Amino acid sequence: MLKTLFTNQRIPNHHLHYNKKILNFNKLNTTRMKPANAIQERVSEFLKQYPPFNLIASEELRGLAGQVRVMYLEPEQVLFKQSDTPHDVFYLVRQGSVRLEQGPEEAKRLVDVCDEGDVFGARALIAKKDYSSTATAAEETLVYGIPIDLFEPILHHNPEVALYFAAGFAAGSQVQQGSMQETNQARRGLGSYTSTQALHLEDVLTLDTSRNKVTCTGQTSIRLAAQIMSDKDSSFILVVDAQEHPIGILTDTDLRKQVVAGHLSIDDPVTEVMSSPVISIQPNPHMAEALLLMMHKRVKHLCVTADGTINTPVVGVLTEHHLLLAQGNNPAVLVQEIRETQNIDNLPAIRNRAEELLQKYLEQEVNIAFIANIITEVNDALVVRALQHAESILGEPPLHYCWLSIGSEGREEQLLRTDQDNALVFEDAHAAEEKEAQAYFVKLAAQVNEVLVKCGFERCPADMMASNPKWCQPLHIWKQYFHDWIHEPTEEALLNASIFFDYRPVYGDFSLAEKLTDYIYEHIQQEHVFLPYLAKHALQSPPPLSFFRNFIVERGGEHKDQFDIKLRAMVPLVDAARVLTLDNRVTGENNTFKRFEKLAVLEPQNAALYRDAAMAYEIMMRHRALSGLRNNNTGRYINPSELNKLERQTLRNTFKPISDVQELLQVRFQLNYLG
Incomplete structure (x- = not known):
């Protein structure tokens, strides 16, 4: 026989001997029941430790706790059977454990084991269908029955609570194909994160790259290109064709390594010193995309073009400096340090930062x-x-x-x-x-x-x-x-x-x-x-x-x-x-x-x-x-x-x-x- 220990009512003394081990309520005795509000608080305190109840506002949760039915199950006692008509409550294990099994008695298959804090029997709440499994107490067990008519309004106006059930988090819920997206959303939405530093990696880079649109033609001399760079206070100049499609890029580094070092004359055309082809990207990329492209291609400049290819006109240039401004701790800097370090003993410390x-x-x-x-x-x-x-x-x-x-x-x-x-x-x-x-x-x-x-x-x-x-x-x-x-x-x-x-x-x-x-x-x-x-x-x-x-x-x-x-x-x-x-x-x-x-x-x-x-x-x-x-x-x-x-x-x-x-x-x- 299922024993309802208490809701908001006094309990007959003869029920109390069943729950000495299981309840462990320090101040509960066989002659006097605690006031209803104390029981309500105790139930509320327990509920808010576990999802989805920890997602419910405190006052609303206390109101729900006041209507919870507390039930004691003896070992091997059946709470409901497969194909039974749903109860007007769904369940939460307070202490002990409950087996969920499917199939005929002679060939039962274990589906899940619910222990403290597990929600089960929610099929009646979500699918409005008969039970798909049999629930049996695996030991002396105390369960809370949550009234469905009181919980449904909470489910409907609280998206996080709805997401918990949609993701199949209730014990015994069948995980449907295609539900991993809901599972991941629930993991993200219901979890807690400790880091407060924004990384902005999903942000779209809407920088005014046109301000960095410094260009010249392939016939321009290195001397004139350097002068344009100086006048524009730019560390680079893009080399474009007649349609303003990018064909190369000249940087301060190129000038230092090739011209200042004496390998080329300042009167040679820029095509002799430019890097080609340029690495291009579409306008307004996500920071993560731009960052990975720079790291993988080992460049510090990305040429922004109309469609992201070198076959359309130049819009501007996205530089490593843009990314450094947008994100303080830039992994591209770590990779660059690894590539450029002269002392191999520096590598462990750099990897620790990663x-x-x-x-x-x-x-x-x-x-x-x-x-x-x-x-x-x-x-x-x-x-x-x-x-x-x-x-x-x-x-x-x-x-x-x-x-x-x-x-x-x-x-x-x-x-x-x-x-x-x-x-x-x-x-x-x-x-x-x-x-x-x-x-x-x-x-x-x-x-x-x-x-x-x-x-x-x-x-x-x-x-x-x-x-x-x-x-x-x-x-x-x-x-x-x-x-x-x-x-x-x-x-x-x-x-x-x-x-x-x-x-x-x-x-x-x-x-x-x-x-x-x-x-x-x-x-x-x-x-x-x-x-x-x-x-x-x-x-x-x-x-x-x-x-x-x-x-x-x-x-x-x-x-x-x-x-x-x-x-x-x-x-x-x-x-x-x-x-x-x-x-x-x-x-x-x-x-x-x-x-x-x-x-x-x-x-x-x-x-x-x-x-x-x-x-x-x-x-x-x-x-x-x-x-x-x-x-x-x-x-x-x-x-x-x-x-x-x-x-x-x-x-x-x-x-x-x-x-x-x-x-x-x-x-x-x-x-x-x-x-």
């Missing part, structure tokens, strides 16, 4: 793709500077080579300083020359790996680094590696393939990486069984579909009772995106959420699923990075007890796309028939 910037970006809810691009630019600059330093010590490389980032850095997803994953490919030569070259490149890589260690990137525990001779090889050996992995897909081969397929060229002769890519796709087309085996490998980590009280955690070792968000939640999406990208012959895109976005375009019939998968992965990346910064580690292992309700509910929702994508792989590659 970590501070990362935290501000995350707290300010900056777009995760932008954050990943910024950190990738910083990390790439570190690698390039370390390689240049190593070359200066060891001498000029004996053969052309290309440094490859692999793993998360190869996918442009390494937000935190985790362990290194890299490789090196050099051009083919005679055997003796290759052996000598390999010795040089192993030494080169060892120096780079050491610099990265000093900058906070640990060595790879599996030694998948370019300083390992196995991963420092000429092109023909790398081709042989991939040939063997593709044509003989053993478990070890598939593991190596899943790591090395995400390589990204960072420095050196990029054509070597391009030749390797062409070879790989050629052989994937030849060996039709490879992708099904790679897909099967991608299903090794089953998705953790719900956050139960005892959900999937490590059973022993250093991380006992912790949740491995990388292995159990992120890797399944990484692996699935890789297989589907290879199947669609998409080249040049390693990033997981960008892969899913590309797949959404290529497969419109699965677009909603792929966009949900991309959003889920971005949410997990952000959560892992924040967790790592908070705990000064890689963020890989999460202590479930440290998650608040919003974090649990958000992460629970991200697991649904994992299940759906894995089901798609199962069907597409007919894995049930694969031996």
Whole structure:
């Protein structure tokens, strides 16, 4: 029998023995009930600790608390059954736990476990349908019944409360495909941020660039161009054609390096000294777009044209100075410092500043793709500077080579300083020359790996680094590696393939990486069984579909009772995106959420699923990075007890796309028939 302990009424004494353990109300005894307003305050104080009740105004919440029904459930007592007509309340666990199960009695399936602060039974409130699951007390449990007729007006006039339910945050709510957008909106809208420094990265740059429209023609002499720059107090001059289309740019730096140094005459035309082609951008870009373009192209001036290409007239110029004025802590400055520092010992301190910037970006809810691009630019600059330093010590490389980032850095997803994953490919030569070259490149890589260690990137525990001779090889050996992995897909081969397929060229002769890519796709087309085996490998980590009280955690070792968000939640999406990208012959895109976005375009019939998968992965990346910064580690292992309700509910929702994508792989590659 369900026992209603109290609403606003006195409780018969004979009910009180049921709740000695569960209520733990210090001043409650069996002879006298506390005044109704004290109970109301106690209920209100509890409610406001948890979403969505913490989003309700205090007076309104107290009024609601005064009408809450408090119910005691004995172990294994059923509160409602699947297909029952909805009650006139929905529920919140005060103490204890409630199982939500679906299916017939003899084959019940656990859907969720609700513990303190979890909302459940909200189907009656939202969908106006019969219950979709059976709710059973897993132990002695106290629940609050929230009257639906009192809560509905709150739901309708409070968008944040409505967003909580729309995102499927109530326990047992089915996470619908296409709802990850609502989940992310709820995560952003219902969360709290500690940073108050505005970063303005989403702002549109509406600077009057026409004031920087300083131009001349290609026939203008360097002397006259310098005079125009001086008269306009400008550090640059754009070189344009008769239609005012940009054909080049001349800067103070060009004058200093080429003319003042005596390499050119001041009477030569500007075409002899200008930089060409210019890097162009459309009018009024977002700051993030302009910043990334400057960093990636290594320029300090962007030519603003009518349509963003060099084939339309010049509108003006956007300079690095504009960005510095708009944003105090500019990552372009960090990258520039890395590239220009003469003392390699300065690199760790610069990289530490990038970590501070990362935290501000995350707290300010900056777009995760932008954050990943910024950190990738910083990390790439570190690698390039370390390689240049190593070359200066060891001498000029004996053969052309290309440094490859692999793993998360190869996918442009390494937000935190985790362990290194890299490789090196050099051009083919005679055997003796290759052996000598390999010795040089192993030494080169060892120096780079050491610099990265000093900058906070640990060595790879599996030694998948370019300083390992196995991963420092000429092109023909790398081709042989991939040939063997593709044509003989053993478990070890598939593991190596899943790591090395995400390589990204960072420095050196990029054509070597391009030749390797062409070879790989050629052989994937030849060996039709490879992708099904790679897909099967991608299903090794089953998705953790719900956050139960005892959900999937490590059973022993250093991380006992912790949740491995990388292995159990992120890797399944990484692996699935890789297989589907290879199947669609998409080249040049390693990033997981960008892969899913590309797949959404290529497969419109699965677009909603792929966009949900991309959003889920971005949410997990952000959560892992924040967790790592908070705990000064890689963020890989999460202590479930440290998650608040919003974090649990958000992460629970991200697991649904994992299940759906894995089901798609199962069907597409007919894995049930694969031996």
